[in-house]
Amino acid sequence: MDVTRFVDDRPEDGVFRVNRAIFTDQEIFEREIEQIFEGGWVFLGIESQAANPHDFFTTTIGRVPVMVQRDGEGTLRGFVNSCPHKGARLAQTRAGNARLHVCPYHSWSFDSAGRSKAVKSLRAGCYSAAFEQTDHGLAALPRFESYRGFLFGSLAADVPPLADYLGEAAKLLDLVADQSEEGLELVPGQVTFTYEANWKLQLENCSDAYHFTSAHPSYIRVLERRQQEMSADVVASVWENSDYWKEEAQGVAGGSYSFANGHVLNWGIFGITPAIPLYEKAGVLAERHGEGKRDWMFNMRNLTIFPNLQVAENASSQLRVIRPIAPGLTEMRTWCIAPKGESDAARRQRIRQYEDFFNPTGMATPDDTVSYENCQIGYAGTVEPWLQGYARGMTATVDGGNRFSELLGMSPERSVLADAQLCDETLFHSYYRAWAKRMAGGSEA
Amino acid sequence: MSAPLTRTEAEDLLYREALLIDTQRFAEWLELFTPDVEFWMPAWRDECTTTENPDRELSLIYYKGRRNLEDRVMRLTSGLSTASSPLPRVVHQVTNVLVVEADAAAATVSAAFTCHRFDVRMDRTDCFFGRYDYHLVRQSGAWLIARKKITLLNDTIPTVVDINAI
Numbered sequence: 001m002d003v004t005r006f007v008d009d010r011p012e013d014g015v016f017r018v019n020r021a022i023f024t025d026q027e028i029f030e031r032e033i034e035q036i037f038e039g040g041w042v043f044l045g046i047e048s049q050a051a052n053p054h055d056f057f058t059t060t061i062g063r064v065p066v067m068v069q070r071d072g073e074g075t076l077r078g079f080v081n082s083c084p085h086k087g088a089r090l091a092q093t094r095a096g097n098a099r100l101h102v103c104p105y106h107s108w109s110f111d112s113a114g115r116s117k118a119v120k121s122l123r124a125g126c127y128s129a130a131f132e133q134t135d136h137g138l139a140a141l142p143r144f145e146s147y148r149g150f151l152f153g154s155l156a157a158d159v160p161p162l163a164d165y166l167g168e169a170a171k172l173l174d175l176v177a178d179q180s181e182e183g184l185e186l187v188p189g190q191v192t193f194t195y196e197a198n199w200k201l202q203l204e205n206c207s208d209a210y211h212f213t214s215a216h217p218s219y220i221r222v223l224e225r226r227q228q229e230m231s232a233d234v235v236a237s238v239w240e241n242s243d244y245w246k247e248e249a250q251g252v253a254g255g256s257y258s259f260a261n262g263h264v265l266n267w268g269i270f271g272i273t274p275a276i277p278l279y280e281k282a283g284v285l286a287e288r289h290g291e292g293k294r295d296w297m298f299n300m301r302n303l304t305i306f307p308n309l310q311v312a313e314n315a316s317s318q319l320r321v322i323r324p325i326a327p328g329l330t331e332m333r334t335w336c337i338a339p340k341g342e343s344d345a346a347r348r349q350r351i352r353q354y355e356d357f358f359n360p361t362g363m364a365t366p367d368d369t370v371s372y373e374n375c376q377i378g379y380a381g382t383v384e385p386w387l388q389g390y391a392r393g394m395t396a397t398v399d400g401g402n403r404f405s406e407l408l409g410m411s412p413e414r415s416v417l418a419d420a421q422l423c424d425e426t427l428f429h430s431y432y433r434a435w436a437k438r439m440a441g442g443s444e445a
Numbered sequence: 446m447s448a449p450l451t452r453t454e455a456e457d458l459l460y461r462e463a464l465l466i467d468t469q470r471f472a473e474w475l476e477l478f479t480p481d482v483e484f485w486m487p488a489w490r491d492e493c494t495t496t497e498n499p500d501r502e503l504s505l506i507y508y509k510g511r512r513n514l515e516d517r518v519m520r521l522t523s524g525l526s527t528a529s530s531p532l533p534r535v536v537h538q539v540t541n542v543l544v545v546e547a548d549a550a551a552a553t554v555s556a557a558f559t560c561h562r563f564d565v566r567m568d569r570t571d572c573f574f575g576r577y578d579y580h581l582v583r584q585s586g587a588w589l590i591a592r593k594k595i596t597l598l599n600d601t602i603p604t605v606v607d608i609n610a611i
Contacts, residue, residue: 189503
């Protein structure tokens with residue numbers, strides 16, 4: 001595929017443009033599924049979703065139903081969630097515990113290591129010798145690896161090790177994983193929503209500081225009302241204690257980092273404030289990890305691990321899994337991710353902040369997703385196919401990191417240091433450079 | 446001496462609440478709640494059970510205090526929320542109203558609901574359905590909502606569900 005028709009990447013001319021067609025075209029979508037989602041590493045879930053022996057959870061890689069299962073010895077594996085007999089979906093629920101999976105269609109059964117336990121009426125089946133020599137176990141994912149409890153799988157075998165794929169961006173997953181010595185968990189209660197627009201709009205929005213004051217004035221108005229009243233009844237918010245969203249704020253407010261393979265971070269300084277549920281651990285975390293890394297844990301951080309994982313730590317802490325269904329339809333599976341062992345008060349604060357900001361029944365996310373749908377409608381306008389939303393920060397982006405990434409010993413490919421008004425868009429370039437490489441047929445890393 | 450809440454009185458309150466939302470009379474709708482109302486729509490823990498402890502588990506919506514509902518109404522009607530402009534057209538159908546427990550001062554009421562929503566922005570029709578569990582209290586002669594629990598049964602949310610569609 002000639003990707004230059006869709007991504008016009010000419011840094012020497014100060015040009016980076018994306019063609020609207022990549023959000024709407026059916027053939028491009030199908031190639032994305034093959035090359036990006038079914039052709040490389042994608043995020044599956046976190047280990048605590050299958051914490052105990054024989055626990056499992058289900059998800060998808062592209063179009064493929066997937067089951068992640070822990071066996072009796074504690075080993076986690078990834079399988080295609082499909083019976084080898086007739087192909088029926090085997091595990092029917094999002095999560096559960098099963099020593100044995102019995103296919104509801106013809107009762108073929110499998111243990112929690114994916115091995116065939118029984119083919120019903122095998123002896124009476126008059127099978128050929130060739131059939132009897134065939135493995136009737138579940139098809140294992142060609143690649144399956146964990147990084148600090150974050151589980152990834154690949155339907156393609158010829159991908160680099162996960163650590164190479166994550167590269168320096170892994171240090172940002174460390175910031176999530178290291179918030180508690182006990183590890184991470186998902187707060188019970190999964191929220192799933194769909195929107196009628198392309199999956200890449202979610203990729204971009206997470207990294208888009210420019211939209212905040214435009215798309216969320218009603219939420220900002222609520223924050224202002226709460227700030228004035230300081231009533232004990234209202235839901236406390238970290239934004240109330242931050243100048244991040246105030247357009248008149250001065251000085252370095254944050255910035256962006258771009259990594260190989262399409263991973264990006266958009267970040268901002270919140271400070272060590274009691275509005276952040278982690279505040280009770282501020283001292284402990286500084287002792288354990290040093291002040292520099294501790295301060296990073298308190299920064300606003302929107303991380304994308306390309307192509308389908310986002311960890312947003314801003315108003316609260318959200319784990320998002322992006323699932324493209326059609327060029328104009330995306331499903332989002334979302335959870336509140338939290339360090340294990342935090343106090344009841346901190347957990348309650350985290351949950352309340354989460355619901356207000358992140359839920360599709362809350363006060364911020366709907367104004368994003370509705371904007372995605374407005375984009376999807378507008379993309380039909382191909383009189384001028386090239387979009388202009390990738391140009392902010394072009395003269396601010398530099399090779400390598402800066403004094404903030406040095407605090408983590410982290411070496412991004414590019415970085416931008418920004419005040420509250422810059423709102424870098426060059427971090428999107430990392431998405432589309434990875435996209436173009438994969439769509440052109442190249443592998444990652 | 447006041448009599449316990451009757452089913453007719455319960456129906457009257459629930460139907461009136463539905464009408465006030467459907468006709469966007471949000472100020473009057475807010476007056477139906479006590480200042481310390483608990484307004485709760487749990488999330489689903491798995492296929493069969495909703496979350497039960499709002500302090501340790503996620504809800505779709507959880508507020509303690511009418512003050513927070515006032516914020517939601519402000520946002521919804523502010524003209525500053527793309528998702529709420531223009532407001533979708535909704536009609537709530539509240540059925541199966543049962544007075545579970547009642548005395549002169551308080552009552553527990555359950556009901557089923559269906560809310561049809563036409564999103565004029567996207568020319569899209571959705572339907573949300575589930576159950577209501579109310580705790581009502583009599584204050585100054587009027588029955589007010591001290592607790593409303595909304596169990597949304599179809600919880601894969603099509604883009605947005607706000608307080609006017611549940």
